[in-house]
Amino acid sequence: MVRIPVTVRTSGENVDFTCATASFSDVFFRYLEVGETSSGNSCNSDHGNGHFDDEEDENSFDVKxxxxxxxxxxxxxxxxxxxxxxxxxxxxxxxxxxxxxxxxxxxxxxxxxxxxxxxxxxxxxxxxxxxxxxxxxxxxxxxxxxxxxxxxxxxxxxxxxxxxxxxxxxxxxxxxxxxxxxxxxxxxxxxxxxxxxxxxxxxxxxxxxxxxxxxxxxxxxxxxxxxxxxxxxxxxxxxxxxxxxxxxxxxxxxxxxxxxxxVNLSERPVKSKASMLTFDLRENLPGLHRKAVEVV
Structure with missing residues (x-):
């Protein structure tokens, strides 16, 4: 049997488990009892530890x-x-x-x-x-x-x-x-x-x-x-x-x-095209009309 100094923090209190007659098993099971009564405040809470809860709160704040x-x-x-x-x-x-x-x-x-x-x-x-x-x-x-x-x-x-x-x-x-x-x-x-x-x-x-x-x-x-x-x-x-x-x-x-x-290429205005060889002066330039002269 040896002395094992163990201090557990529960709800703001320090519980000292150091005693001359305490065995390791006594200390361990008593520690579990204290952990159960302290619920979420102990190190063995549902989330593992308090630091994890802080991160979760911080993440939820960021999302909000x-x-x-x-x-x-x-x-x-x-x-x-x-x-x-x-x-x-x-x-x-x-x-x-x-x-x-x-x-x-x-x-x-x-x-x-x-x-x-x-x-x-x-x-x-x-x-x-x-x-x-x-x-x-x-x-x-x-x-x-x-x-x-x-x-x-x-x-x-x-x-x-x-x-x-x-x-x-x-x-x-x-x-x-x-x-x-x-x-x-x-x-x-x-x-x-x-x-x-x-x-x-x-x-x-x-x-x-x-x-x-x-x-x-x-x-x-x-x-x-x-x-x-x-x-x-x-x-x-x-x-x-x-x-x-x-x-x-x-x-x-x-x-x-x-x-x-x-609207499209087919409807573009078509430019008039004419060849100088087929251009009809009599129809397009009436001012140039001349009386026909009979050639003897």
């Missing part, structure tokens, strides 16, 4: 905080998209209708290389042309910016309508982005982010102030997504870079109003 973040951001995004003015609504309705008709007609690009929509430049020119026919002061714009320490160089093309209907409000700039949703899509993104992006319209029509608010919300969501997925946030997804797409040094080029593009 994550859900609250995406829920709050979703509400902010929906509220921002709902806000609009009469000018924005009028231009938006006309733009969406023109895009719908253009997609149905499958017009041919001016360059003749692809159908409308396949060539971004020709598609933008066609939409701009039809908006001008509808009476809007629309033009194609191209933003260009140089690289800096935190922003790589780039350029981006979009449409812009300048509205001067109200002298009190002055000139209003309305941005039209035909591929707005795709500008924020991300490979290997989380389900929360993908659901968030699916709320965006494919065709954005709104004042520049509205656009800046959306960019701030969307870039914050992109940063949160990459952090949760432990991915690197690319510089072209940062707010400063994204804003330059529609805020950089702009080149505004008006598009001359012209008839809409032909």
């Amino acid at each position: 905080e994550r859900k609250e973040f995406w829920k709050s951001q979703d509400e902010i995004l929906k509220a921002t998209l709902r806000r609009t003015s009469s000018i924005e609504s009028r231009i938006r309705r006309e733009t969406v209708e023109i895009v719908r008709k253009t997609n149905i007609e499958s017009t041919i690009c001016e360059c003749g290389t692809s159908a409308a929509g396949g060539c971004r430049s020709c598609w933008q020119r066609e939409i701009c042309n039809r908006l001008r026919i509808a009476g809007f002061n629309c033009a194609m714009c191209k933003s260009k910016w140089r690289s800096s320490s935190d922003v790589p160089s780039g350029e981006h093309s979009y449409l812009e309508v300048l509205e001067n209907s109200s002298s009190r409000r002055g000139e209003i700039r309305v941005v039209i982005e035909l591929n707005f949703r795709s500008e924020f899509e991300m490979a290997r993104a989380s389900e929360e982010y993908n659901k968030f992006i699916r709320r965006l319209p494919e065709v954005f029509v709104g004042k520049s102030e509205r656009l800046w608010s959306l960019i701030k919300i969307l870039c914050a969501a992109a940063k949160r997504c990459t952090t949760e997925k432990k991915m690197h946030l690319a510089p072209w997804r940062k707010q400063k870079y994204v804003q330059l797409k529609w805020q950089g040094r702009r080149e505004r080029a008006a598009v001359a109003v012209a008839p809409p593009l032909p």
Whole structure:
């Protein structure tokens, strides 16, 4: 028989099992009894130890905080998209209708290389042309910016309508982005982010102030997504870079109003062709008519 000093902590108390006559079996079974009476506070709780419980609580807090973040951001995004003015609504309705008709007609690009929509430049020119026919002061714009320490160089093309209907409000700039949703899509993104992006319209029509608010919300969501997925946030997804797409040094080029593009190649206007050898001067140039002279 030997003395085995054993101290067990139970519910804030230290129980000393050291005694001269205590055997190892006595100490062991008495330790089990103390463990049963202390329930979840002992080292042999259902979860194994207190440290595991702390990790479980921390994980559950992360999940809860994550859900609250995406829920709050979703509400902010929906509220921002709902806000609009009469000018924005009028231009938006006309733009969406023109895009719908253009997609149905499958017009041919001016360059003749692809159908409308396949060539971004020709598609933008066609939409701009039809908006001008509808009476809007629309033009194609191209933003260009140089690289800096935190922003790589780039350029981006979009449409812009300048509205001067109200002298009190002055000139209003309305941005039209035909591929707005795709500008924020991300490979290997989380389900929360993908659901968030699916709320965006494919065709954005709104004042520049509205656009800046959306960019701030969307870039914050992109940063949160990459952090949760432990991915690197690319510089072209940062707010400063994204804003330059529609805020950089702009080149505004008006598009001359012209008839809409032909629906398909077979319906293109056919140029008249004539050979100089078969050109009938008597039918086409009546001023050159001469009296026939009998040759003797």
